[in-house]
Amino acid sequence: MRLGAALRSELSKLFRQRGTYAGFVVVLALVGLLTWGSHYHQDRFKVANELGPDFVVAGKSITALFIARAAMDVAMVILMPVLVAIVVGGLVAGERQSGTLRTLLTRPVRRSTVLLSKLVAGCIYAVAVTLFLGLSSLALGYLVFGWGDLVLFRGGLAILGPQAGLLRLAEGYGLAAAAMCAVGVLALMLSVLFDNPLTAAGLTIAVLLVSGMIEFMPYFEQIRPYLFTTNLPMYRACLKASVDTASISISALYLLGYVSAMVLVALWVFSRRDVTC
Amino acid sequence: MSASSVIETEGLTKHFGHIRAVDGLDLSVHAGAIFVHAGAIFGFLGPNGAGKSTTIRMLTGLLRPTGGEARVLGRPIRDRLRVGRSIGALVDEPAFYPYLTARQNLRLLASLSGGARAEEIQEALKLVGLDQDADRKLHTFSHGMRQRLGIAQALVPRPRLLILDEPASGLDPEGLAEVRDLLRRLSEEGMTIFLSSHLLGEVEQLCTDVGVISHGKLIAQGAVGGLLAGGGPAVRLRVDDARKALSVLADLPNVMAAATGDGSIEVGGERDSAQLNELLVRAGVRVYELRPAHRTLESFYLETMRAGKSNDRPDAEKAENDNDGSG
Numbered sequence: 001m002r003l004g005a006a007l008r009s010e011l012s013k014l015f016r017q018r019g020t021y022a023g024f025v026v027v028l029a030l031v032g033l034l035t036w037g038s039h040y041h042q043d044r045f046k047v048a049n050e051l052g053p054d055f056v057v058a059g060k061s062i063t064a065l066f067i068a069r070a071a072m073d074v075a076m077v078i079l080m081p082v083l084v085a086i087v088v089g090g091l092v093a094g095e096r097q098s099g100t101l102r103t104l105l106t107r108p109v110r111r112s113t114v115l116l117s118k119l120v121a122g123c124i125y126a127v128a129v130t131l132f133l134g135l136s137s138l139a140l141g142y143l144v145f146g147w148g149d150l151v152l153f154r155g156g157l158a159i160l161g162p163q164a165g166l167l168r169l170a171e172g173y174g175l176a177a178a179a180m181c182a183v184g185v186l187a188l189m190l191s192v193l194f195d196n197p198l199t200a201a202g203l204t205i206a207v208l209l210v211s212g213m214i215e216f217m218p219y220f221e222q223i224r225p226y227l228f229t230t231n232l233p234m235y236r237a238c239l240k241a242s243v244d245t246a247s248i249s250i251s252a253l254y255l256l257g258y259v260s261a262m263v264l265v266a267l268w269v270f271s272r273r274d275v276t277c
Numbered sequence: 278m279s280a281s282s283v284i285e286t287e288g289l290t291k292h293f294g295h296i297r298a299v300d301g302l303d304l305s306v307h308a309g310a311i312f313v314h315a316g317a318i319f320g321f322l323g324p325n326g327a328g329k330s331t332t333i334r335m336l337t338g339l340l341r342p343t344g345g346e347a348r349v350l351g352r353p354i355r356d357r358l359r360v361g362r363s364i365g366a367l368v369d370e371p372a373f374y375p376y377l378t379a380r381q382n383l384r385l386l387a388s389l390s391g392g393a394r395a396e397e398i399q400e401a402l403k404l405v406g407l408d409q410d411a412d413r414k415l416h417t418f419s420h421g422m423r424q425r426l427g428i429a430q431a432l433v434p435r436p437r438l439l440i441l442d443e444p445a446s447g448l449d450p451e452g453l454a455e456v457r458d459l460l461r462r463l464s465e466e467g468m469t470i471f472l473s474s475h476l477l478g479e480v481e482q483l484c485t486d487v488g489v490i491s492h493g494k495l496i497a498q499g500a501v502g503g504l505l506a507g508g509g510p511a512v513r514l515r516v517d518d519a520r521k522a523l524s525v526l527a528d529l530p531n532v533m534a535a536a537t538g539d540g541s542i543e544v545g546g547e548r549d550s551a552q553l554n555e556l557l558v559r560a561g562v563r564v565y566e567l568r569p570a571h572r573t574l575e576s577f578y579l580e581t582m583r584a585g586k587s588n589d590r591p592d593a594e595k596a597e598n599d600n601d602g603s604g
Contacts, residue, residue, distance in 0.1 A: 002388075002389060002391070005388045005389060005391075005392070006388075006389060008388065009385045009388050009389065012381075012385060013374055013377075013385070016374075016376055016377060017376055018376070098372055099369070099370060099372030100372045100373065100374060102339060102368055102369065102372060103368075103371070103372050103373065103386065103430065104386070104389065105338065105339055106337045106338065106339065106361070106366040106368055107361060107386060107389040107390050108357070108358045108359070108360075108361030108362045108389070108390055108391075109358075109361075109389040109390075110358065272341065274334075274339070274340045274341060275334070275339040275340065276293075276334075276339075276340070
């Protein structure tokens with residue numbers, strides 16, 4: 001009923017904290033380093049190196065689109081999940097630790113409304129920081145290298161013109177943002193279950209790491225396709241020469257299943273849990 | 278349960294594991310316990326760990342009762358949203374967002390209660406004397422200022438019932454007097470106030486009714502005037518060895534004695550002043566002063582706690598000890 005008001009208050013809290021912007025600063029620093037590295041070590045980043053000796057590549061391959069693609073490749077593996085886990089992991093546990101959850105929940109508002117508003121706010125942060133990664137890498141890449149084609153060499157070779165390349169990256173970043181929302185939901189669930197925001201954030205990363213390790217263990221081969229971390233990098237399908245929409249759809253469905261289950265657990269626990277501190 | 282009561286509980290119970298924090302609490306005067314009238318200021322007293330905060334947390338929806346029933350303003354506390362619309366609460370230490378100003382904090386919290394007009398927020402800030410500091414960020418506030426802001430947030434939007442858990446905690450004497458005056462004004466306007474406190478002097482000055490809780494059970498209740506009039510006039514003693522005097526007096530039947538904060542001893546119950554004096558002198562206690570004394574809430578409380586301890590059930594003792602042991 002008061003979801004709008006609760007969401008406005010969550011966003012107001014989230015974006016009035018300096019800590020929220022630390023993630024954006026880190027992302028900007030990473031993009032800066034990536035752009036600087038690409039500029040001063042262009043030889044190492046030549047597409048020809050990736051394609052092997054059978055190909056002769058002429059023209060400019062390092063462009064704004066290349067930087068945006070590389071930024072996605074580099075940041076989505078660890079950095080972005082860590083940033084999302086830290087911020088979203090504190091949304092409930094942080095308020096519980098500081099006592100403000102107590103103040104909040106004496107108000108005539110459903111606990112489910114409070115939690116859903118935090119969930120949406122967390123997802124807005126995840127989307128914002130992911131889009132910031134894409135936009136800042138495009139902007140810095142454009143300033144240093146200018147516009148140009150997007151060369152994709154995984155699963156074949158594709159050279160996309162600036163417009164098609166931008167569209168492909170937009171799809172990729174959209175999927176990456178969705179994946180980071182799924183990480184945010186995991187962090188929020190752990191934030192409901194644990195009192196300490198650092199525990200919630202740390203466990204989020206631990207779950208991702210363990211799930212990622214299981215992926216590479218031969219004994220778990222049969223469950224590999226269903227793992228959270230197997231389906232999380234669905235955005236990578238957009239960085240291949242041709243987009244495998246079927247694999248994206250399957251991954252999206254699995255993630256939706258995980259997200260639904262985690263939201264239900266979080267809602268169930270949050271609605272019943274005693275506020276003792 | 279009475280339809281006109283503001284707060285009523287029946288067998289209200291809260292267990293944390295095997296610890297009984299609140300153990301079948303009954304708050305209803307016509308059913309044999311307390312009845313909190315509209316416009317009353319009700320003091321909820323008890324030692325640390327007695328179950329005061331747990332009761333308040335159940336009344337405000339922060340804790341789910343293990344058993345029993347509670348009604349606030351005629352509605353069961355399960356109906357948290359409707360109950361919450363008519364109450365304002367300060368539970369435990371006031372907690373706010375340090376990166377927001379006082380005004381922003383109040384606006385944010387009020388938005389979850391359906392919103393409040395800017396004038397309402399300003400009025401609440403003025404009532405607690407924070408209107409000049411309304412646009413300062415909370416991290417610059419002292420403990421006393423936070424405490425007053427805690428009361429202000431409970432007043433936005435204006436509630437029918439104000440529930441305050443230790444509202445005077447951390448306030449200086451001037452702040453105490455201000456909060457006392459504020460609560461009196463609100464009471465005169467018809468607002469019912471339910472507060473827990475350790476400051477018995479403050480409670481005596483402020484409250485119309487009190488209830489005493491020990492080990493999760495209500496052990497005394499009633500109008501302050503009635504409770505202090507009960508037990509007959511007390512005698513105040515000033516002696517050279519208070520401990521020895523108390524041990525002598527403890528052996529007397531139907532006599533209750535308690536050391537007061539200023540080092541003297543207050544004696545109530547069936548006793549004869551001359552006999553008391555003789556008894557103490559014979560026991561080697563020098564009596565410097567023996568005079569009729571106004572019975573204070575402090576002496577009533579100490580007597581009640583002493584009497585309550587002797588009636589404690591073994592499992593309640595065990596729960597308390599376990600609680601202490603767990604830190």
